[in-house]
Amino acid sequence: MSTSERLIESTRELLWERGYVGTSPKAILERAGAGQGSMYHHFKGKPDLALAAIRRTAEEMRATAEGVLGGPGTPYERIAAYLRRERDVLRGCPVGRLTMDPDVIASDELRAPVDETFDWLRERLAGLVEEGQEQGQFAPHLDGEEIAAAIVATVQGGYVLARASGSPAAFDTGVRGLLALLAPAATRGD
Numbered sequence: 001m002s003t004s005e006r007l008i009e010s011t012r013e014l015l016w017e018r019g020y021v022g023t024s025p026k027a028i029l030e031r032a033g034a035g036q037g038s039m040y041h042h043f044k045g046k047p048d049l050a051l052a053a054i055r056r057t058a059e060e061m062r063a064t065a066e067g068v069l070g071g072p073g074t075p076y077e078r079i080a081a082y083l084r085r086e087r088d089v090l091r092g093c094p095v096g097r098l099t100m101d102p103d104v105i106a107s108d109e110l111r112a113p114v115d116e117t118f119d120w121l122r123e124r125l126a127g128l129v130e131e132g133q134e135q136g137q138f139a140p141h142l143d144g145e146e147i148a149a150a151i152v153a154t155v156q157g158g159y160v161l162a163r164a165s166g167s168p169a170a171f172d173t174g175v176r177g178l179l180a181l182l183a184p185a186a187t188r189g190d
Helices: 003-018 025-032 038-042 046-069 075-084 096-100 102-106 108-134 144-165 169-182
Strands: none
Touching (some): 038 046, 046 075, 046 108, 075 144, 096 102, 096 108, 096 144, 144 169
């Protein structure tokens, strides 16, 4: 792995663990095993490196989500697979946690990849809901954008509840509840 890659990966980990303020250049260099001048050789400074790390984290989240949402199955099955996919629930969402970082949110540049990722996710999920409506799986009166927002809110809120309780059970309960509400009528026995 190149020095710039080690710097980006180290910054990603530190941002997730400590937030922007807690991610010092010294900590980045130590974790990356890089010399003092390395960061400034590859990046303009901490904000530039943080932006590269946040973009990488956002790209990874989109790729992981697309791997499930674009996979096989009905729209409901793909949404269920997204909600049930393997996650480190107690660690939280690496992108969602950035929304709680005042320094990231205060910076239009650092916040942009976070906002773009959640926009992409909501649009992708809304498209699946609409596809499910066309196939008769979801009720025609449902608003795809509203359902997509509820799915994202369930995941992000599930992380918060799980972290607060110290148990992934709260996340799993929220997912089961949402899937019960979204289940096609034929599977619910209506």
